Amino acid sequence: MVTVKQRNAQAKFFEFPRSIAGAGWSARGDRKPSEKRTAFNRPTARQIYDALPFVRRYFLYWMKHSFDKEKLFINTFQPLKHKPFYGVPCGGIGCGSLGRDFRGGFCKFSLRPGLIEHAVDVIPANQFILSVRAHGKCIYQKVLCGADVALRGNQLSAWDFSFPKHDIYYRGLYPRSWTSFAVPELMIEVVFLQISPVFPNDYEDTSLPSTCFIVDVINNSNQDYEVSLTFTFRNGTGFKKWDKESACSSSSFEMDNISGVILNQTISQMPCKYGIATKKMGTGTTTICDSFNPSGNGSHLWKTLLERGELPENDVSKKWNARELGVAICNKTVVSSGSSTKMEFSLTWDMPIVRFGNEQREYKRRYTRFFDSENAAAELCKRSLERWELWEEKINNWQNPVLQHELLPDWYKSALFNELYFMTDGGSLWFEFDDNWSSSETQLSDYTKERMRSFGRFGYLESWEYRMINTYDVHFYASFALAQLWPELELVMQSEFTDQIDHQNNKVTRFHMEGDRASLKTGGRVPHDLGNPAHDPWLYTNAYVMHDTGKWKDLNLKYVLMSWRDLALLTNFDKKFLNHTWPAVKNLILDALRNWDQNGDGMIENFGKADQTYDAWQMEGVSAYCGSLWLAALRVSIEMAKMVEDSQAALQFTQVLENAQEVFKRKLWTGDYFRFCEKSRSRETIMADQLCGIWFLDSVSPELAREILPSNMIISSLNKIYSFNVCRFGGGNMGAVNGMRPNGEVDRFYIQADEMWTGVTYALSAFLLQHGEVNKAFHTASGCYDVCFEKSGLQYQTPEAVYETKYYRAIGYMRPLCIWAMQYALEQHLKFFSSTDNQQN
Secondary structure (H helix, E strand, C coil), X not given: CCCHHHHHHHHHHHCCCHHHCCCCEEXXXXXXXXXXXXXXXXXXXXXXXXXXXHHHHHHHXXXXXXXXXXXXXXXXXXXXXXXXXXXXXXXXXXXXXXXXXXXXXXXEEECCCCCCCCCCCCCCCCEEEEEEEECCEEEEEEECCCCCCCCCCCCCCCCCCCCCHHHEEEEEECCEEEXXXXXXXXXXXXXXXXXXXXXXXXXXXXXXXXXXXXXXEEECCCCCEEEEEEEXXXXXXXXXXXXXXXXXXXXXXXXXXXXXXXXXXEECCEEEEEEEEEECCCCCEEEEEEEECCCCXXXXXXXXXXXXXXXXXXXXXCCCCECCCEEEEXXXXXXXXXXXXEEEEEEEEECCEEECCCCCCEEEEHHHHCCCCCCHHHHHHHHHHHHHHHHHHHHHHHHHHHHCCCCCCHHHHHHHHHCCHHHHHCCCEEECCCCXXXXXXXXXXXXXXXXXXXXXXXXXXXXXXXXCXXXXXXXHHHHHHHHHHCHHHHHHHHXXXXXXXXXXXXXXXXXXXXXXXXXXXCCCCCCCCCCXXXXXXXXXXXXXXXXXXXXXXXXXXXXXXXXXXXXXXXXXXXXXXXXXXXXXXXXXXXXXXXXXXXXXXXXXXXECCCCCCCCXXXXXXXXXXHXXXXXXXXXXXXXXXXXXXXXXXXXXXXXXXXXXXXXXXXXXXXCCCEECECCCCCCCCEECCCCHHHHHHHHHCHHHHCCCCXXXXXXXXXXXXXXXXXXXXXXXXXXXXXXXXXXXXXXXXXCCCCCEEXXXXXXXXXXXXXXXXXXXXXXXXXXXXXHHHHHCCCCCCCXXXXXCCCEEECCCECHHXXXXXXHHHHHHHCCCCCCHHHCCC
């Protein structure tokens, strides 16, 4: 019997283990957030009064879906609450994802396209089990999981789920994580490397629904042990609705030196196969259990492991016609005193053809381009176990220039890669092109279809709870990640949005916020989003019916700027891309002059409603945010006009720009910053995003940005924002609040003014870097990372917004991917990475 004193002495050996040390987000298994936060639900009395008409209209809509809340594009009355135990998710991009609990569990699946099953916590039957034998007897057997597992009735009552939380150590650095399970009484450490195939400029392996678990069993004792490690998995996703949906079956397989088992099932009536496999060990034994009841007591499997360190013998001819089915695979080997042994496992999920909520058509996932047989799950297992070392080499080549850079702070190294979790776990969709799409999407151009044939069609959610695909005003910020890492996917998206501009849907819709009635999609406007995955995205766009986004001022202008960025940086001024986008760019600028310049002075005005991405923060008259976007969009439109030799447009836009510049400065410049807008209650507010358009253009073409506003005005505005929005908010350690009044008080006139938007904080930090303010930039961005990852338990679910105290809003959000704008600034503006060999090309 090990005494407490002995245990404490032994435990010192395992204080944050060297085996998993390094950059990333780290935690011990008993970690709890130091700050308690919950989803925002406490607007001020004034905000409630202003919102009463909206509440009435939205309540009727909400009640209409009272028995099917998943159909809501936003469930305003029941926002998602964070779960502080999330870790790095499993899987590539656009293939569905499997969530992980940093204490060892599997949770939060997203196999139905674009839908996150956030309600699912740890699935009891999806586990690794450690068994240790000495002198012919089992001296230790536990499930390697420290999560709080909720068991129903007699479910798996024979299994031991008591692994101590304080003996678990975790480090996450997407797309990898490392977990150490310490067994001090035996002087054993079990270290898991979880690795998924995600790396830049790869459009094959990065699409694979696969994860490997590479396990090092380290024996630091003075005796030999016989160690068994068992991987168990069940059908379904942990969501009760799918647990017993269909009859399940299983079959084992052998491929070269790989053994595994396939579990057949359906999830939401879509065929899906799970595959778990292991690489055979030269001196060990591999056994497979092709059927156990995951809702039973689990005693037969557990007792057999206790008695023999192996799984129960299987009858491979047996057909398990059950609606619940678990499978397992086990490696057993001797680990000598003072040595270690490596075991390799893979997990794959083959769900090749999927449908959205309305089930109007089927989509083939991207990975089917490479794995399209009935045996795909097994082939994926084989590919994963054969290539995981190559994956790790590619990941290291990509990440090491950042991780080994002495001038970059550790938190930044963690944030840069960990915010990419959203590429896997943000409801991402990556489909093979289907020629039949043309019949129902007649707007698709030959140019776009050709790109899709080569690289597929891509989409991702605005947020886990804001169920809209490719929300464009948010993607504007997040697109820096795609543009740098998977530029072909960014080009597909931009090409497709070009086609969507003139597309229209004349169905008359009543919009919740203002109560207006208008067409769902107005022609000549960039759509807000490409649809709700609970309905049928791409077939039905503009799922966001809070506002009539055909009136929004920023969507069209962001399209113009992104067209320029993609033209200049991703295509090297390719004429085909230019010719594809220029007609839309020209028409959008002309349309803005006709409809948004109310007094003919060359500057567009806001109409006194929330007509832009800050959709609860009213701007009226000339505004800094939309005005800066307008100035930048005009400047790049002039360049594009010159490239296509449209001299008339170039001359017209030049004259407009000259007038608009003077109006912008005259109406908004205060002497040290640009005021929020001309007329609203927030008129004098210092807005963190006041020069959004200048920031974006400066990131791409600083020489053009310098022509729009004097550098002294830009630097003064940045200093004002830093001094007020950053340093006077949350003790100066919470990022940049959206709005700060000149007296140093947070603007609380409107919802969103008093929020810190994580993605905007990263954008501001990038802007500071672009102007050489390295220390200010890292200080600003560090507050965002610190409050989310280190204090509030919001890791791997970064929200859209964080309040100074108590609240956050919209977890699992797209915009924080804007941290890659910081990386772009470091690489291209500040030349932090002097050798091009250190950059991914």
